[in-house]
Each structure stands twice: as C-alpha cells, then as structure tokens.
Amino acid sequence: xxxxxxxxxxxxxxxxxxxxxxxxxxxxxxxxxxxxxxxxxxxxxxxxxxxxxxxxxxxxxxxxxxxxxxxxxxxxxxxxxxxxxxxxxxxxxxxxxxxxxxxxxxxxxxxxxxxxxxxxxxxxxxxxxxxxxxxxxxxxxxxxxxxxxxxxxxxxxxxxxxxxxxxxxxxxxxxxxxxxxxxxxxxxxxxxxxxxxxxxxxxxxxxxxxxxxxxxxxxxxxxxxxxxxxxxxxxxxxxxxxxxxxxxxxxxxxxxxxxxxxxxxxxxxxxxxxxxxxxxxxxxxxxxxxxxxxxxxxxxxxxxxxxxxxxxxxxxxxxxxxxxxxxxxxxxxxxxxxxxxxxxxxxxxxxxxxxxxxxxxxxxxxxxxxxxxxxxxxxxxxxxxxxxxxxxxxxxxx
Amino acid sequence: xxxxxxxxxxxxxxxxxxxxxxxxxxxxxxxxxxxxxxxxxxxxxxxxxxxxxxxxxxxxxxxxxxxxxxxxxxxxxxxxxxxxxxxxxxxxxxxxxxxxxxxxxxxxxxxxxxxxxxxxxxxxxxxxxxxxxxxxxxxxxxxxxxxxxxxxxxxxxxxxxxxxxxxxxxxx
Amino acid sequence: xxxxxxxxxxxxxxxxxxxxxxxxxxxxxxxxxxxxxxxxxxxxxxxxxxxxxxxxxxxxxxxxxxxxxxxxxxxxxxxxxxxxxxxxxxxxxxxxxxxxxxxxxxxxxxxxxxxxxxxxxxxxxxxxxxxxxxxxxxxxxxxxxxxxx
Numbered sequence: 001x002x003x004x005x006x007x008x009x010x011x012x013x014x015x016x017x018x019x020x021x022x023x024x025x026x027x028x029x030x031x032x033x034x035x036x037x038x039x040x041x042x043x044x045x046x047x048x049x050x051x052x053x054x055x056x057x058x059x060x061x062x063x064x065x066x067x068x069x070x071x072x073x074x075x076x077x078x079x080x081x082x083x084x085x086x087x088x089x090x091x092x093x094x095x096x097x098x099x100x101x102x103x104x105x106x107x108x109x110x111x112x113x114x115x116x117x118x119x120x121x122x123x124x125x126x127x128x129x130x131x132x133x134x135x136x137x138x139x140x141x142x143x144x145x146x147x148x149x150x151x152x153x154x155x156x157x158x159x160x161x162x163x164x165x166x167x168x169x170x171x172x173x174x175x176x177x178x179x180x181x182x183x184x185x186x187x188x189x190x191x192x193x194x195x196x197x198x199x200x201x202x203x204x205x206x207x208x209x210x211x212x213x214x215x216x217x218x219x220x221x222x223x224x225x226x227x228x229x230x231x232x233x234x235x236x237x238x239x240x241x242x243x244x245x246x247x248x249x250x251x252x253x254x255x256x257x258x259x260x261x262x263x264x265x266x267x268x269x270x271x272x273x274x275x276x277x278x279x280x281x282x283x284x285x286x287x288x289x290x291x292x293x294x295x296x297x298x299x300x301x302x303x304x305x306x307x308x309x310x311x312x313x314x315x316x317x318x319x320x321x322x323x324x325x326x327x328x329x330x331x332x333x334x335x336x337x338x339x340x341x342x343x344x345x346x347x348x349x350x351x352x353x354x355x356x357x358x359x360x361x362x363x364x365x366x367x368x369x370x371x372x373x374x375x376x377x378x379x380x381x382x383x384x385x386x387x388x389x390x391x392x393x394x395x396x397x398x
Numbered sequence: 399x400x401x402x403x404x405x406x407x408x409x410x411x412x413x414x415x416x417x418x419x420x421x422x423x424x425x426x427x428x429x430x431x432x433x434x435x436x437x438x439x440x441x442x443x444x445x446x447x448x449x450x451x452x453x454x455x456x457x458x459x460x461x462x463x464x465x466x467x468x469x470x471x472x473x474x475x476x477x478x479x480x481x482x483x484x485x486x487x488x489x490x491x492x493x494x495x496x497x498x499x500x501x502x503x504x505x506x507x508x509x510x511x512x513x514x515x516x517x518x519x520x521x522x523x524x525x526x527x528x529x530x531x532x533x534x535x536x537x538x539x540x541x542x543x544x545x546x547x548x549x550x551x552x553x554x555x556x557x558x559x560x561x562x563x564x565x566x567x568x569x570x
Numbered sequence: 571x572x573x574x575x576x577x578x579x580x581x582x583x584x585x586x587x588x589x590x591x592x593x594x595x596x597x598x599x600x601x602x603x604x605x606x607x608x609x610x611x612x613x614x615x616x617x618x619x620x621x622x623x624x625x626x627x628x629x630x631x632x633x634x635x636x637x638x639x640x641x642x643x644x645x646x647x648x649x650x651x652x653x654x655x656x657x658x659x660x661x662x663x664x665x666x667x668x669x670x671x672x673x674x675x676x677x678x679x680x681x682x683x684x685x686x687x688x689x690x691x692x693x694x695x696x697x698x699x700x701x702x703x704x705x706x707x708x709x710x711x712x713x714x715x716x717x718x719x
Contacts, residue, residue: 016480024429024477044699045477046431049510051684052710052717056509068506071435071531087595115438118445134445141442152435152531217622217673230622236597236648298594300643300650302624311643313627328625328677336673476701511710511717512701 011038012347016045027354034347039339054325059085059294060159062322069327071152072115075101075108076305077327078157083238084301084314085159088294095240095282097161102240103277104147104156105303106270107174110181111140112306113263113270116355117188120260123351124201129191136184139177146173161287171278178271185267192260202256206341206353209254218337220308220330222357225262226254232304244276259356293318305330307357331357419465420548422454423541425495426464426488430481431513432471435531436498440468443534450538453545461487466544472500472513473520485521493548495540496523499530506530573597576620576649583618584653587611600652605664608655612642612667621646623667626677628685630713631656638687640664657687666691684711 010031016024024045030038050069054062067078079101086093093101114137121129141151148154148164156162166174192198208218213226223230232238233246249265251258296318303310308330315324334357342350429437443450444457458464461484473481485492496517499505507513517523524547527540571579577599581591587607592600603611615621627641642653655664666689668675678689679698686709689695697704709715 016477024431024480042698044474044697044701045480046429046471046474047476047512047699047701048431048472048474048507049512049710049717050507052715053507053510065506068433068435068530071433071438074433074435131446134442135447138442138445138447151533152439153433214622215673217671300595300598300652302645302650309624309645311625313625313641313643315629324627324629326625326627332676333673336676474701475703 014350029342029347029350031347036342036345036347036350039342041335041339043335051325051327055321055323058320059292059322062325063157063159064155066325066327067153067155067157070329072112073108073305073307073310074153075104075156076303076310078155079105079239080301080303080310080312081314081325082157082159083303084299084312085294086290087299087301088297088314088316089159089291090295091160091288091290093161093239094285094288095243096165096284097286098239099277099281100162100164100166100286101157102244103166103274104144104154104162105239106273106277107140107144107147108154109270109306110267110274111137111144113267114140114181116263116306117192117260120352120355121198123355124198126198129188129198132184133188136181139181143170143174143177146170158287160290161285163286165286166278166281174274174278178274182268182271185264185271189261189264192264193257199257201349201352202260205256205349206345206356207253207255208337208341210252212340213254213337216337216340217333219333220305221262221266222259222308222334222337224249225251225258227252230309232302232309236302238301238303240277244273244280246273256352256356293320307331308334416549420545422456423465423493423545423548424456424458424463425466425468426458426461426484427468427470428481428484429470430472430477430501430517431474431507432498432500434470436470436501439531439534440470440497440537443537448534448538450541453538453541455541461485462489464488465492466541467492467494467521468497469494469501469517469521469523470497472504472507472510473515473517474512475514476512478514478520481517481520493524493544494521495525495527495544497527497532497537497540499528502526502528571647573647573649576646577651579618580615580620580644580646580649580651583614583620584611586614597648598650598652600654602654602656605655605657608642608653609665609667609670611653612670615644615651616670620644621649621651623671623674623677624650626674626681628681628687628711630685630711632713636660638662638685640681640687642667662687664689668692683709685709686712 012029012031014027014029016026026042028040029036050065054065057065063078063081066081067074069077114133118130118133144154145151147170148156156164208226210227213223213228219230227250229248229250231248233241234248247269249262249269251262294316296316298315301312310330311328313326314322317323338354338357342353345353427440442448467485467488496502500507501517504513504516525540525544527536529536581599584601587603587610588601589604590602594600621644624643624645629639631637631639636659638657638659640655644651657664664687666678668678669691675692675694676698678692679694681687682689683697683700710717
C-alpha cells in the first residue's frame, strides 16, 4: 500500500451541466471522504452582458431585455426597472396599475416558491413531492396565462403602468385557484415538517446562524429563515405594498427545514395579499403618458423578488438610452452563504444546501476529473487508483 | 453467403435499435446562457400536466446515456466549449432540439457582447422550437417531430452529412 | 428608529470623512469620500451596526471627465446610504473593504473585471463572470471598450 502518496483531499467539480434546472454554475468542492472541506464557485456560463447591452438600447427596448434576465422572476425585474425609470421621469403609475403589478408579483412568487419546493425536494430524492408541487403549480401558471397571455415572461409592465386589466372572470378564476392552492400548501407544510425521512435530510442541515446571516449579507427567504428580517416589501414598501402592508414570515432555526417553512408560510401570506388586492382593486386608468426621455439623474429602485432583494441603479443623461443600468440580483448575495455553510457538511447534503438558497442544481456529472486540492494541476484517476484509495480510507477509519 | 448473413443481422439490429430509440429516447438538457424561462417550461413538460414520460421520454443526467440534447438559450462565450463537449460526449446517433427564440437566433440577447450566437453555430440542430418561451405543448410537438425523424434514422445520425461539414468548418 | 434618524446617525458617523453630502430622495443620502478614507468610513458604519452592503456600482464618467465613480450602497430599513468615491482613469485603484465586510468580495471582483479598477487587498482576483478566454485588458463596462463578438 502506498498510502503516503495518496492525497487526503479530492476536489469534486460539479456543473456547469446539470439536469435539474436553471443557471449553469460551476462549483468545486474539496472533500475529505464524504465531508466537504472547501468550496469555490465559477459563475459566468450564463453571463450575456446585459448591462452593457442596456446602454445601447432605448428605454422601452430595455424593458423587454431586462425582463429576460431571469425567466422565473421576469415580472419583478421589469417592475424594478419601471419603478426606477418612472422615478427619473417624475411620473407615477396610476393606483390600479400599481395594484396589478403587485398582484402579478405575488402570483409570480407563488409560482416561484412552488417551483423551488419541487426542485429542492427532487434534490433530496423526494420526487413524489416534486411531481405533486409542479402539478399544483400549473394552477397558478393558468392564472398568469389567462391574465397576461403568456406562461413565462408575462410582459405585463410598461413604462407608466401596466398593459392588462383584471376582469371579473379573471377575479373568479384567481379566487378559485388560490383556494385550491391554499389547501395544497397546508398539506405540503405538513409534509415537510412531519415526514420522518424528509425531515432527516433537512433538520439541522446547512445551518446559517443569525450572526452569520448578518455578516454574509444574506437576503430574502434565506435570511428570514435565520431570523433576520430582510424584506423590501416590509422595510421599504413600494407600489401597492404602501397601502397593503405585508406580514413578514420569520423563522429562527436557520436550517434547511426553516427555509422550507419560511417559503411555504410566505405562500399563505401571498394568498392573503392576492385576495386583499382583488377586493380593494382601485378603479381608474391602467397607465399614464411617459416622456420618451426621462430627465438626467440617478434612481435607485429596490423590490422584493421571490429570492430576495433586487436592486436596480439607473442613471440617465437625458438621452434616448440609459447611461448605466446596474442590476444586483439576490443570488449574488446568497451565493457566499452556500460556500460557507457547505464546509463541514456531508457531500450528499450539498445539493440541498445549494438548492436551499434557490439557485437550483443537481450533481449528476461529478467525478470527471479529479484535481488534487492545493495545486492547480489536475489528473484523471484510474478506477484502480480510486479503489485503492477508498480501501485505504476505510481501513484507516476502522 | 456469410456476408449476406452479416447484412441480415445488421439490418435486424438496426430495426431493433430504432424501435428501442423511438419508444424511449433519453434526453439531456443544457442551458448555455438562457434566462431559464425555457428551462422551467422543459421541466413543466416532464411533470404531470404534460408528462412526456408517456411518450417514453426520460430526462437523463449524463450525456453518455442520452440520445437527444435539448438546448436552451443563446451560446455564451464561456458555455461554448461546454456545449460542444457535451455534444461530443453523447454516443452516436445523437439528435439536438433547440428550444426558444434565443437558441434559434440569439433573440433578445443578440446584441450582448458575451453571446457568440445561436446553437446551430456551435452544434448541428435537428428540430427548432420557437417561442419566448415556447409553451410545453410546442416543446412536445418538437419532440414528436424528432421521433418521426428518428424512425427514419439508421445507425448513423440523420444529419451525419451536415455534421461532417460542421466538423470541417469548425476544426483548425 | 425612523428612516430620518437612521440617515442622521449615518451622517454623524461619517462626518470626519465626508467631503460632500446630498439627499437626492427623502430616503437616500449620498456622501462623497476620498478613496483613502473608504475603509475607515465603512468600518465606522459597521461599528454602529448600520445596515448591510447592498451593492457596489461602478460608473464610467466618460472621456471628458476622465474619471470612474465607485458607489457603495448600504441599506438599513428604508434608508439607503451611498458612499461615492471618484478616481481618475489614469489611477484607477480603490482599497478593498473585504477586511471589514467579507461578503463584498463578489461585488469587488465584479467591479474589477468589468471596469478594470484595481482593488487593493482583494485576495481572490480570479474571474467571476467573464469567460476564461476573455482577452486581457478589455473591460466591457468602460465606455470606450471595443467589444467584438
């Protein structure tokens, strides 16, 4: 046996191709046996250069470009951009438009949280929950389609208001859908907190303490699961949230289970908000006239996307095109928390910890090349070498 | 005589392979820079409302097990090599479905500096499904069109000729 | 604590270093700093536990001004504080604040690869968003960047 020459740590590359969902991100986890000892991330597989492209298009064209930053939270990107540009132009969208923006934003949150529930359950191998939650998610997709005409990228916003009205037929369909989803969500909340097998995968796993959450700048549901109240809808209400206060959902455990509970309880809050908006829908116009070029100046707009605070900084110099559009998405803030909390966890829990902040991913294409931790050279190990290492490893542990 | 027998065997084997492939194509999905709107619709086609598993389609994790590559999004500079590598890792015959406007033309992102183009500039594509994003029904229609194409395919990829040209163009 | 109180508290904490102060909106406060004072100003904010770092924005002020501006946005409730640091094109260097806020590392890496602004004291300088084969010396968000497809 040549145990002396066998490296004690491997690095396992995960991504960028993975079958579950979304962004192709690349992670490198160094492991000692099954325990993660270090983690790095390489983004940029989906970097398209939107901020630069936004400088070369006019204000209206940008609405469609920025809506396509993310297909899941497309509406909230467009809302943040519209609110910022309206601030620059000194225009305020009519109350009915603000209410419809919030209505669609809450429906989008419902679709996003149900999507997340399914995908994260899938990472745990709980495909039954995945299939059930995605089946129920179709209810909210139908509602969004009947309202806006599209299932994804709704294009409901325009500068100065919204394009679609909510009719009485819509209202009835939404109420029916929300009632159904409420019963289902209650069932899911019961499942994720009582199912023994599932709870073993989530309780006490990937804990982010309150102090860590504050230090790492974690935002959104991930922060709220660690007892840190960061919700723009509550702290700095915008659009119709100024008239309809949001009750924040806070959990203190900071583990994966708390992240499930926070998101599921937020669904109930969303259902309540949807009902209140439908009841108190103000009458009036859907949009106001916007000048073609907003005045020179800077505007900051912050909104609460399903994953956390979304930040837009827009600078105008009075021309046809914006001078600068800066977008800070919630995942960028939460990514650091994954790299910190993954250390010391079992490798098998890493997919769930990653999915826990809601950039989804699965790790099917692991063990392609194995690079030695500590130096940059990577070597492909033969089956024989891997076998020898595993035997030596377990012999040492016995 | 011997030669004839061998031909017979190859023919029979081809038929069995095509039968198996058409009945159960395994797909792999890669996002090379999409906004993930198409990705969630692809996932929606796999889940109970649309359920492409009833057509025998199964989402696979590894390119080495897959017959069909479903691509979404424009191709970014960083993802280009990965896309090519995943395509090359797939066993022959292999087929590609490009889903969404960006994968066909670059779509909303055609002016972005880090987008080098659409899918068929990097790998050959068999079926295009337009839309931003396409509805799950449209994706299923694309898959069915591919299955029809598979029926005619032999041991070689239906676009082997095109692929040869593409290889010549992209080498060197 | 109301938003005005929070902003006043921040202004008092930053008064030793503030060169100019401005309130573009009721909930916002912009403070112009010299770059050498940035780490002490950020440390002062963190010492009184004022909010969290929301984002770092880079701005290219163009060929005439020959300056970049780096904006550090901090949020606390509805209050939004922006520390503005101006640097010349010819001397585009800022100190890192990762010693005080480790989570700023991602934002600083983005700043340095998009604008070519050197961040002194940032440990991990590797690429985050741009591709591996991206040419050296091309910084896409500079106004004079020549970008080929």
